[in-house]
Amino acid sequence: MWSPTIKLPLSKLSPMISPYSDEYFMKQAILEAQKAYDKNEVPVGAVVVANQQVIARSHNSTELLNDVTAHAEIQAITAASEFLGAKYLKGCTLYVTLEPCVMCAGALYWSQIDKIVFGARDEKRGASRYESLYHPKTIVTNGPLAEECGQLGKAFFKERRRVN
Protein backbone atom coordinates (compact mmCIF):
# COMPACT_ATOMS: atom_id res chain seq x y z
CA MET A 1 0.00 0.00 0.00
CA TRP A 2 1.34 3.34 -1.01
CA SER A 3 0.75 6.33 1.21
CA PRO A 4 2.28 9.64 0.35
CA THR A 5 4.23 11.39 3.04
CA ILE A 6 5.23 14.95 2.59
CA LYS A 7 8.48 15.89 4.16
CA LEU A 8 9.33 19.52 4.37
CA PRO A 9 12.90 20.57 4.80
CA LEU A 10 13.56 21.82 8.31
CA SER A 11 14.19 25.33 7.06
CA LYS A 12 10.64 25.52 5.71
CA LEU A 13 9.22 24.43 9.05
CA SER A 14 11.00 27.13 10.99
CA PRO A 15 11.22 30.12 8.70
CA MET A 16 11.37 32.66 11.50
CA ILE A 17 14.72 34.26 11.97
CA SER A 18 14.88 36.06 15.25
CA PRO A 19 17.46 38.77 15.82
CA TYR A 20 17.36 37.64 19.43
CA SER A 21 19.41 34.51 19.13
CA ASP A 22 21.70 33.02 21.75
CA GLU A 23 24.55 34.59 19.78
CA TYR A 24 22.97 38.02 20.03
CA PHE A 25 22.68 37.88 23.81
CA MET A 26 26.09 36.28 24.22
CA LYS A 27 27.51 39.24 22.31
CA GLN A 28 25.94 41.49 24.95
CA ALA A 29 27.66 39.42 27.65
CA ILE A 30 30.96 39.73 25.75
CA LEU A 31 30.57 43.52 25.73
CA GLU A 32 30.32 43.33 29.52
CA ALA A 33 33.40 41.11 29.69
CA GLN A 34 35.22 43.70 27.59
CA LYS A 35 34.34 46.35 30.20
CA ALA A 36 35.89 44.16 32.89
CA TYR A 37 38.98 43.67 30.72
CA ASP A 38 39.38 47.42 30.32
CA LYS A 39 39.26 47.81 34.11
CA ASN A 40 41.89 45.13 34.63
CA GLU A 41 39.35 42.70 36.04
CA VAL A 42 39.28 39.05 34.99
CA PRO A 43 37.07 39.47 31.90
CA VAL A 44 33.79 37.69 32.57
CA GLY A 45 30.50 39.29 31.54
CA ALA A 46 26.85 38.35 31.97
CA VAL A 47 23.37 39.46 31.00
CA VAL A 48 19.98 38.26 32.20
CA VAL A 49 17.22 38.10 29.60
CA ALA A 50 13.45 37.97 30.12
CA ASN A 51 10.94 38.22 27.27
CA GLN A 52 13.73 38.76 24.75
CA GLN A 53 14.88 41.78 26.71
CA VAL A 54 18.08 42.35 28.66
CA ILE A 55 17.01 43.15 32.23
CA ALA A 56 20.44 43.02 33.89
CA ARG A 57 24.06 43.42 32.80
CA SER A 58 27.15 42.86 34.86
CA HIS A 59 30.78 41.97 34.77
CA ASN A 60 33.29 40.61 37.20
CA SER A 61 34.25 43.32 39.75
CA THR A 62 36.31 41.46 42.32
CA GLU A 63 39.18 43.98 42.10
CA LEU A 64 37.03 47.10 42.24
CA LEU A 65 34.95 45.88 45.17
CA ASN A 66 37.75 43.97 46.87
CA ASP A 67 35.30 41.13 47.06
CA VAL A 68 36.02 37.61 45.85
CA THR A 69 32.29 36.94 45.55
CA ALA A 70 31.72 39.79 43.08
CA HIS A 71 31.54 37.45 40.08
CA ALA A 72 29.50 38.56 37.06
CA GLU A 73 26.77 35.98 37.73
CA ILE A 74 26.23 36.95 41.38
CA GLN A 75 25.80 40.58 40.42
CA ALA A 76 23.56 39.67 37.51
CA ILE A 77 21.28 37.73 39.88
CA THR A 78 21.07 40.68 42.28
CA ALA A 79 20.39 43.19 39.48
CA ALA A 80 17.77 41.00 37.80
CA SER A 81 15.93 40.39 41.08
CA GLU A 82 15.95 44.10 41.74
CA PHE A 83 14.54 44.76 38.27
CA LEU A 84 11.81 42.15 38.67
CA GLY A 85 11.09 42.92 42.29
CA ALA A 86 11.22 39.20 42.92
CA LYS A 87 13.78 36.88 44.40
CA TYR A 88 13.22 34.03 41.92
CA LEU A 89 14.28 34.52 38.31
CA LYS A 90 11.33 32.77 36.71
CA GLY A 91 11.27 32.98 32.93
CA CYS A 92 14.83 34.30 32.81
CA THR A 93 17.94 33.18 30.96
CA LEU A 94 21.47 34.01 32.06
CA TYR A 95 24.12 34.45 29.37
CA VAL A 96 27.62 34.35 30.74
CA THR A 97 30.89 34.32 28.83
CA LEU A 98 32.57 31.74 31.06
CA GLU A 99 31.26 28.55 32.61
CA PRO A 100 29.96 29.37 36.11
CA CYS A 101 32.07 28.32 39.08
CA VAL A 102 30.74 26.25 41.96
CA MET A 103 29.83 29.34 44.00
CA CYS A 104 27.84 30.88 41.16
CA ALA A 105 26.17 27.57 40.28
CA GLY A 106 25.00 27.45 43.90
CA ALA A 107 23.64 31.00 43.75
CA LEU A 108 21.94 30.23 40.43
CA TYR A 109 20.38 27.20 42.06
CA TRP A 110 18.75 29.40 44.67
CA SER A 111 17.54 31.84 42.00
CA GLN A 112 15.61 29.01 40.25
CA ILE A 113 16.52 30.59 36.92
CA ASP A 114 15.03 28.86 33.86
CA LYS A 115 18.11 28.64 31.70
CA ILE A 116 21.85 29.23 31.73
CA VAL A 117 23.87 29.65 28.54
CA PHE A 118 27.61 29.93 28.95
CA GLY A 119 30.34 30.57 26.38
CA ALA A 120 33.77 29.16 27.12
CA ARG A 121 34.35 26.20 29.36
CA ASP A 122 36.35 26.57 32.55
CA GLU A 123 38.26 23.34 32.84
CA LYS A 124 39.63 24.15 36.30
CA ARG A 125 36.78 25.87 38.09
CA GLY A 126 33.68 25.10 36.07
CA ALA A 127 30.69 23.65 37.88
CA SER A 128 29.29 21.61 35.00
CA ARG A 129 31.05 18.46 36.11
CA TYR A 130 28.87 18.54 39.22
CA GLU A 131 25.52 18.42 37.49
CA SER A 132 23.55 18.30 40.71
CA LEU A 133 24.74 21.79 41.66
CA TYR A 134 22.25 23.33 39.25
CA HIS A 135 18.56 23.42 39.95
CA PRO A 136 16.87 20.35 38.43
CA LYS A 137 14.54 22.65 36.48
CA THR A 138 17.36 24.80 35.10
CA ILE A 139 18.46 24.06 31.54
CA VAL A 140 22.21 24.49 31.12
CA THR A 141 23.74 24.80 27.67
CA ASN A 142 26.97 26.12 26.26
CA GLY A 143 28.65 26.91 23.04
CA PRO A 144 27.58 30.16 21.43
CA LEU A 145 30.66 32.21 20.60
CA ALA A 146 32.74 29.97 22.89
CA GLU A 147 35.86 30.78 20.90
CA GLU A 148 35.35 34.54 21.23
CA CYS A 149 34.54 34.21 24.93
CA GLY A 150 37.67 32.16 25.54
CA GLN A 151 39.92 34.53 23.62
CA LEU A 152 39.22 37.39 25.99
CA GLY A 153 40.34 35.39 29.02
CA LYS A 154 43.42 34.10 27.25
CA ALA A 155 44.43 37.61 26.16
CA PHE A 156 43.92 38.90 29.69
CA PHE A 157 46.13 36.34 31.39
CA LYS A 158 48.78 36.59 28.68
CA GLU A 159 48.89 40.37 29.18
CA ARG A 160 49.05 39.98 32.94
CA ARG A 161 52.00 37.58 32.71
CA ARG A 162 53.76 40.07 30.47
CA VAL A 163 53.26 42.95 32.95
CA ASN A 164 54.22 41.02 36.08
Ligand SMILES: [Zn+2]
Ligand atom coordinates in the same frame (compact mmCIF):
# COMPACT_ATOMS: atom_id res chain seq x y z
ZN1 LIG B 1 31.58 32.39 39.89
